Amino acid sequence: MSIVEQAVGEAVDPSLVDLVKAELRRLVGKEDGPLAVEAMDALFPTGKLLRPVLCLESAAAVGGDVHSMVPFAAGLQCVHVASLVHDDIIDRDPVRRGKPSTAEQFGINEALLVGDGLVMIGASAMLDARDSGMPMDRMERALRVAFDTGREMCRAAFQEAMIRGDLSCGIPAVLEVVHGKTAALFGAACQAGAVLADAPGNQVACLREYGEQLGVAFQLRDDLLPYTSDEHTAGKTAISDIANRQPNLPVLLAYDAAGPADRQQLEAIFRGYTDVHTAHAQTREILVRTGAIDDVIERARTSAERAQAALAELPPSASRDRLTALAATAVDRDR
Amino acid sequence: MSIVEQAVGEAVDPSLVDLVKAELRRLVGKEDGPLAVEAMDALFPTGKLLRPVLCLESAAAVGGDVHSMVPFAAGLQCVHVASLVHDDIIDRDPVRRGKPSTAEQFGINEALLVGDGLVMIGASAMLDARDSGMPMDRMERALRVAFDTGREMCRAAFQEAMIRGDLSCGIPAVLEVVHGKTAALFGAACQAGAVLADAPGNQVACLREYGEQLGVAFQLRDDLLPYTSDEHTAGKTAISDIANRQPNLPVLLAYDAAGPADRQQLEAIFRGYTDVHTAHAQTREILVRTGAIDDVIERARTSAERAQAALAELPPSASRDRLTALAATAVDRDR
Known part of the structure; x- marks a missing residue:
């Protein structure tokens, strides 16, 4: 791990990262067969999970209950990874996050389907936030932002x-x-x-x-x-x-x-x-x-x-401090 | 038009077809640039629009107000067409509905993006049903079914x-x-x-x-x-x-x-x-x-x-009769 990645790491609450990783595993666990295998391969190792972490830290920074939003945040990550998988088809990129890209490993056809599957897994996950009692009017606004x-x-x-x-x-x-x-x-x-x-x-x-x-x-x-x-x-x-x-x-x-x-x-x-x-x-x-x-x-x-x-x-909070620190790492990062 | 296509046509309420077509044009009209052009090309001519028509006829058959559901029904069509566009990449199919497939006309990369765009246009459209006052709990259940x-x-x-x-x-x-x-x-x-x-x-x-x-x-x-x-x-x-x-x-x-x-x-x-x-x-x-x-x-x-x-x-209704007739055409159709 580079010094700079360590810096990004320090700006990210590791407990949030763990929550998102567990949720991603749960979501893909609902699938089976090659879609599940290849979706796991595309999602893990996860990289820095910046998008879901930003979602959760933003919620926490304004006093929200982070736990009820984990499915939504994980859904955003699925959509993000879907876009990477499809980008690597378009760019013919053989490497992603230091390992063979989905297209390189499984071919263009399957990479296409993995991306499509991850979008649907992600959209379903966003709705799952309802199961933790998220009011539907907020869900609707958040879904609109996502789509x-x-x-x-x-x-x-x-x-x-x-x-x-x-x-x-x-x-x-x-x-x-x-x-x-x-x-x-x-x-x-x-x-x-x-x-x-x-x-x-x-x-x-x-x-x-x-x-x-x-x-x-x-x-x-x-x-x-x-x-x-x-x-x-x-x-x-x-x-x-x-x-x-x-x-x-x-x-x-x-x-x-x-x-x-x-x-x-x-x-x-x-x-x-x-x-x-x-x-x-x-x-x-x-x-x-x-x-x-x-x-x-x-x-x-x-x-x-x-x-x-x-x-x-925003009111002062540990989340706001971490978001501030994250922005500082953005100008010195090495990966 | 073959005799059988005419039979399918007679089992479909033309006013519903027109509503869905107008809605598809409105949805794509929110986009511009090549995504709009290529999405229109993939969506039109529309084919029989069976999926959105089934959605609307089903609603009507149980006494629902179809007008509030048109965006949702059109959203289903977008997702369906997205799947066809991606299928034609996978199958290397040069023809779809009697004209060159999206992949054939615009290449694999753009066809990939048109499919992705149509999924997102479709998902947004489904949420648009809220604008006609669709209660959010029904929306949630319908979205879950779709995803x-x-x-x-x-x-x-x-x-x-x-x-x-x-x-x-x-x-x-x-x-x-x-x-x-x-x-x-x-x-x-x-x-x-x-x-x-x-x-x-x-x-x-x-x-x-x-x-x-x-x-x-x-x-x-x-x-x-x-x-x-x-x-x-x-x-x-x-x-x-x-x-x-x-x-x-x-x-x-x-x-x-x-x-x-x-x-x-x-x-x-x-x-x-x-x-x-x-x-x-x-x-x-x-x-x-x-x-x-x-x-x-x-x-x-x-x-x-x-x-x-x-x-x-189901209670007797014109919609139920049309759904019954549609099933009869399924075994004699020619396209």
């Missing part, structure tokens, strides 16, 4: 596919992808937790804002990982974006700031004229040379600070 | 993938696929309609039974279509099951009843030793020779009769 976000994630995945190979797509286009791919679900997790805890509107809005800004900070750091750490640390294929000629914020900022020679080199890379390992090394050099890496780190820091600022309206 | 069925559909799709090429999988295995692929969602549509109409438990159970039996009848006839009609009439690739070496009830019944020479020929076909057009023609001959076609028609008829019998406990 609206699911649609936003699909739109972002489409947008990502549309701008593939297009260095001239513009920074707003890649920021939309960042928002739909990560910030929307982070924001939804926090918002749903607050809604399920029946928090007043201003607190719901603050937590939504916190989640979205945190999501931007995490995604921007994620986009940098292939250039700031080795493949082993990142736990996924470092060259995936380059192999897929996927423009992201670091690359577009570099392209904007680059001189003619570097621009030409990036254009050649995005036309697929360069082998991926050379392309990756060249891109890294251009990102360093143009200051794009520092620029992205600075933007991530700004988002993380906005996330922390959004928490100011 | 449980979604899981069953995924399990069946896995099962289908698992028995591919396996002539010895046994009749119970293919009947499980029939159930999960079609009967479960037919049953869920009827059950959800009854639940949303707040019908008493025995009426809910009758309508569920009606839907499941009707679904079995339709799926069995579907499995026969490649052998009883030409490709144009069926509106999809007639040889898909054979090309995918997918065992189904007709083939397994024939295999059971066949003499040694026909068994050997089927085995060769399912090992992929025969080109698909020859394989299709040979299979058709064996199905006729062994009486498997008549056997499957007889089983479909039995299911359709059970469906009709299940309606006996």
Whole structure:
């Protein structure tokens, strides 16, 4: 475990992580056959479980009973993992969290079905929060947040596919992808937790804002990982974006700031004229040379600070402290 | 339009079909960009809209107000079409409802995302029934039915993938696929309609039974279509099951009843030793020779009769009459 992962770990309440893991096992335990086996493989090891933890910490930060929301939080994780499983089909990514992706292990057809199954398992799980007495009007609002976000994630995945190979797509286009791919679900997790805890509107809005800004900070750091750490640390294929000629914020900022020679080199890379390992090394050099890496780190820091600022309206609590600490790790994380 | 499609048409209230079509347009109208374009292409032309119509007719048959349930019914259709879009990826099917499938037109990656988007659009739509004042406790029960069925559909799709090429999988295995692929969602549509109409438990159970039996009848006839009609009439690739070496009830019944020479020929076909057009023609001959076609028609008829019998406990109504007539068309349909 890296020093930085330890830092994220310290910002996360381990008892919440254990609750979510147990709930994920219970949910998949209702299935059997290959769907159960492959869903378990996609869900475990779980990674940092940030989305369900954000949901539960947000609820706790506004005085909610976390236990009645665990199924809903675990349902969010199922939907998130479903999106990763389907993303790895689209990106032909052989590695996820340091092991073979579902598509790589079981083939595209089964990965497709595992993703579909996880969405349905997740949706059922969200309804299960009713069994612990969650009032239905809160459930309804939280479900609406979740499904609206699911649609936003699909739109972002489409947008990502549309701008593939297009260095001239513009920074707003890649920021939309960042928002739909990560910030929307982070924001939804926090918002749903607050809604399920029946928090007043201003607190719901603050937590939504916190989640979205945190999501931007995490995604921007994620986009940098292939250039700031080795493949082993990142736990996924470092060259995936380059192999897929996927423009992201670091690359577009570099392209904007680059001189003619570097621009030409990036254009050649995005036309697929360069082998991926050379392309990756060249891109890294251009990102360093143009200051794009520092620029992205600075933007991530700004988002993380906005996330922390959004928490100011909440009453002091251990949950609020952990959410604040989590935002601090977002700018220094290594995986 | 074939005589038989006309028969199905006469058993369906055209005003319900129009309501569902308008609702589908409204739902997709909330999206924009390629997701909206490709979702519309997958949804329209709509086919017979049996699942949403079953939902609405079931509600009407027990005295419910169908207008408040249209979004839920349209949501079921979105989930159904999502499953077709993903199925066509898995089966590499180039044709659906007489036109190029989503995967064929837009590629596997976009078809994957269209399916995911339709599931989320569908889930949002189901919640929209709240806007017409549907009480939340009924919504909750209906959503549970829908999501449980979604899981069953995924399990069946896995099962289908698992028995591919396996002539010895046994009749119970293919009947499980029939159930999960079609009967479960037919049953869920009827059950959800009854639940949303707040019908008493025995009426809910009758309508569920009606839907499941009707679904079995339709799926069995579907499995026969490649052998009883030409490709144009069926509106999809007639040889898909054979090309995918997918065992189904007709083939397994024939295999059971066949003499040694026909068994050997089927085995060769399912090992992929025969080109698909020859394989299709040979299979058709064996199905006729062994009486498997008549056997499957007889089983479909039995299911359709059970469906009709299940309606006996409902009060007389125009909706009940149409549901009865719909079951009659299931055994004579041509597409």
